[in-house]
Amino acid sequence: xxxxxxxxxxxxxxxxxxxxxxxxxxxxxxxxxxxxxxxxxxxxxxxxxxxxxxxxxxxxxxxxxxxxxxxxxxxxxxxxxxxxxxxxxxxxxxxxxxxxxxxxxxxxxxxxxxxxxxxxxxxxxxxxxxxxxxxxxxxxxxxxxxxxxxxxxxxxxxxxx
Amino acid sequence: xxxxxxxxxxxxxxxxxxxxxxxxxxxxxxxxxxxxxxxxxxxxxxxxxxxxxxxxxxxxxxxxxxxxxxxxxxxxxxxxxxxxxxxxxxxxxxxxxxxxxxxxxxxxxxxxxxxxxxxxxxxxxxxxxxxxxxxxxxxxxxxxxxxxxxxxxxxxxxxx
Numbered sequence: 385x386x387x388x389x390x391x392x393x394x395x396x397x398x399x400x401x402x403x404x405x406x407x408x409x410x411x412x413x414x415x416x417x418x419x420x421x422x423x424x425x426x427x428x429x430x431x432x433x434x435x436x437x438x439x440x441x442x443x444x445x446x447x448x449x450x451x452x453x454x455x456x457x458x459x460x461x462x463x464x465x466x467x468x469x470x471x472x473x474x475x476x477x478x479x480x481x482x483x484x485x486x487x488x489x490x491x492x493x494x495x496x497x498x499x500x501x502x503x504x505x506x507x508x509x510x511x512x513x514x515x516x517x518x519x520x521x522x523x524x525x526x527x528x529x530x531x532x533x534x535x536x537x538x539x540x541x542x543x544x545x
Numbered sequence: 546x547x548x549x550x551x552x553x554x555x556x557x558x559x560x561x562x563x564x565x566x567x568x569x570x571x572x573x574x575x576x577x578x579x580x581x582x583x584x585x586x587x588x589x590x591x592x593x594x595x596x597x598x599x600x601x602x603x604x605x606x607x608x609x610x611x612x613x614x615x616x617x618x619x620x621x622x623x624x625x626x627x628x629x630x631x632x633x634x635x636x637x638x639x640x641x642x643x644x645x646x647x648x649x650x651x652x653x654x655x656x657x658x659x660x661x662x663x664x665x666x667x668x669x670x671x672x673x674x675x676x677x678x679x680x681x682x683x684x685x686x687x688x689x690x691x692x693x694x695x696x697x698x699x700x701x702x703x704x705x
Contacts, residue, residue, distance in 0.1 A: 392683045394558040425651065429589065431687050492587065492688060494653070526556050530593050530683060531651060
């Protein structure tokens with residue numbers, strides 16, 4: 385995670401080939417993003433969605449990728465996050481991307497989440513993606529935390545994560 | 546790439562503005578220059594936290610903030626070397642004095658750099674009142690299609 389000078393941070397949360405397992409695969413979700421008062425909003429940017437990678441470049445059939453933003457339901461400070469600790473957030477927190485073999489790429493897609501509202505004020509958010517074909521799609525996802533309000537708050541309340 | 550921070554996945558991020566924009570559209574203090582390469586052909590600007598700075602400094606009338614992206618192929622980072630990009634590359638927000646405690650934003654501006662400039666783009670922001678508005682602006686370079694029919698030599702990561 386990189387701090388930016390303007391009460392914001394950014395990190396890569398996923399880069400690779402999502403698996404075809406929608407529920408449990410550790411390889412299909414990114415690094416959890418902690419929610420703090422300093423960055424009450426988190427913008428997820430999903431880009432570079434494309435068919436093929438390395439040996440399968442030039443895939444000849446369509447593929448579909450699903451992605452979700454999930455919230456942590458079991459908060460255990462200091463413990464490693466596990467997929468089972470997270471649940472779907474209802475509302476517009478997911479997407480479906482169909483990549484045609486005739487176009488090969490798709491995106492970018494952006495999802496701006498009110499993280500405080502989504503998590504109830506603590507915990508973390510998780511980017512999760514899965515594909516109709518575990519070998520066909522490549523994707524990159526970035527999260528940006530931002531939106532902290534300095535008015536009326538002590539500077540100590542804005543320590544960057 | 547100067548102050549940009551590279552990420553692992555062909556993305557860089559940079560805080561491009563943090564403070565009170567001046568009322569001079571051409572002021573050196575009011576803009577930031579970004580350099581593009583093939584690995585990050587798009588730049589997303591997030592303009593957020595727009596507000597009157599503090600209760601004591603707050604203006605006594607409505608104020609308006611403007612932002613715009615400029616393009617140039619010139620290496621010299623001087624305001625005069627850039628020209629405004631037409632289209633959806635600018636924004637305006639009016640902060641009402643009657644709502645002094647309110648925070649405006651975020652506003653997102655996604656620019657396909659290849660469409661406008663082969664070299665540099667510049668983010669410029671200015672205010673109708675140099676003391677009345679505070680804002681934070683972050684830029685994210687992204688969008689490279691990694692290793693998909695593009696020679697690896699053309700996908701050089703942005704330097705840290």
